[in-house]
Amino acid sequence: MFSTLRLQNYRIHRDSQYEFNPSAVTIVVGPNGSGKTSIVEALYMACVFTSIRATGCFV
Numbered sequence: 001m002f003s004t005l006r007l008q009n010y011r012i013h014r015d016s017q018y019e020f021n022p023s024a025v026t027i028v029v030g031p032n033g034s035g036k037t038s039i040v041e042a043l044y045m046a047c048v049f050t051s052i053r054a055t056g057c058f059v
Contacts, residue, residue: 002043011038 001022007013012035020026028036045051 002046005039005042005046007038007042010042011035013038 002020003022004017004019006015006017008015012033016035018039028039030036041051
């Protein structure tokens, strides 16, 4: 379970921090190019220690 995600110099994120409520559903919304997919990729990499792009498995 993640409570905080901090991204530094990852794709579009220079220094971003996101807080998650463990007892709620989190929905990421924003315009194209705002970094939504980057957030999901970072969470995936934190779980499996490899890139989504390396596996070819896109959710």
